[in-house]
Amino acid sequence: MAGYEAPIDSLADHPSCPRSSPQQLTLDEINAIRDMVTSDEYRHVPTGTLARLAQRLGKVFAPASTWSRLVRVHRWRRPRRRVHPAKPKVGIRALRANEIWHIDTTLIRLLDGSRTYLHAVIDNFSRRILAWRVAGEFQPEVTAQLLHEAAQNVTAVAPTVWVDGGIENFNSAVDKVVQSGLLKRVLAQTELQFSNSMIESWWRVLKHQWLYLNTLDTLTTVQKLVAFYVEQHNTHLPHAAFHGQTPDEMYFGTGSEVPKQLAAAKVAARQARLTANRAQRCPGCSEFVPLSP
Numbered sequence: 001m002a003g004y005e006a007p008i009d010s011l012a013d014h015p016s017c018p019r020s021s022p023q024q025l026t027l028d029e030i031n032a033i034r035d036m037v038t039s040d041e042y043r044h045v046p047t048g049t050l051a052r053l054a055q056r057l058g059k060v061f062a063p064a065s066t067w068s069r070l071v072r073v074h075r076w077r078r079p080r081r082r083v084h085p086a087k088p089k090v091g092i093r094a095l096r097a098n099e100i101w102h103i104d105t106t107l108i109r110l111l112d113g114s115r116t117y118l119h120a121v122i123d124n125f126s127r128r129i130l131a132w133r134v135a136g137e138f139q140p141e142v143t144a145q146l147l148h149e150a151a152q153n154v155t156a157v158a159p160t161v162w163v164d165g166g167i168e169n170f171n172s173a174v175d176k177v178v179q180s181g182l183l184k185r186v187l188a189q190t191e192l193q194f195s196n197s198m199i200e201s202w203w204r205v206l207k208h209q210w211l212y213l214n215t216l217d218t219l220t221t222v223q224k225l226v227a228f229y230v231e232q233h234n235t236h237l238p239h240a241a242f243h244g245q246t247p248d249e250m251y252f253g254t255g256s257e258v259p260k261q262l263a264a265a266k267v268a269a270r271q272a273r274l275t276a277n278r279a280q281r282c283p284g285c286s287e288f289v290p291l292s293p
Helices: 027-037 047-056 064-074 142-150 172-179 197-209 219-235 247-252 258-278 283-287
Strands: 100-109 115-123 129-135 160-163 184-187
Touching: 027 047, 027 064, 047 064, 100 142, 100 197, 115 142, 115 197, 115 219, 129 142, 129 219, 142 172, 172 184, 197 219, 219 247
Parallel strands: 100 160, 160 184
Antiparallel strands: 100 115, 115 129
């Protein structure tokens, strides 16, 4: 059985002599704890609950902290390995700009406890933020407005928009946009197995790398902060998936030479580093005298 260990049969595992510390657990009690912790019969029971269950069964009367300490010290493994299929690590990926979009709404709380709502559309291929809006109250019609704004420069095939099942994505205003043929709407994790994680990932970066570092006191402050970060994200911050290109360069196709330039600059920088380091002299190097051939 996974996680099984031989019974503890010596006093070497005890921190002190039982005679001098009579309150410590006996070997039989420790073995009983080990048997329950590593048993398939109790794998559905949390360790803390297992300690109380052992008391109800009359096996061991010891606090949950003692159980946790013994599990940690003896490295007992609970038979709780997950066997369900792993989630895909790579989500849906577009082959060109404006092929797939993601739209979502996130909540941002101000210092006084009031709420603001941030809506945004992101392009799957380039990770470029196409349109966004900060509102002081939840407005379902904002989704339709952002989709119209994002689609102003789209002249090719109608983009497929991935949405979650909220009222902001399924209402009469958005339905009219879809029915007009301007775009197609897909419900994430329902009509397709993939999630709307790309826009949700950007929410996490925006909040934890920027918004939460500032004083979020008013709606105007949030709007200014988001405007700054969107501009930085789109035009200045290179993305690892694009070999140093920015979202704008990927979206407009203007950064195709950037990976080559960075690769050449990397080689030149490495050579310059070698040359500079080899030109240095330290006391150890000065005293070194090469052997004669």
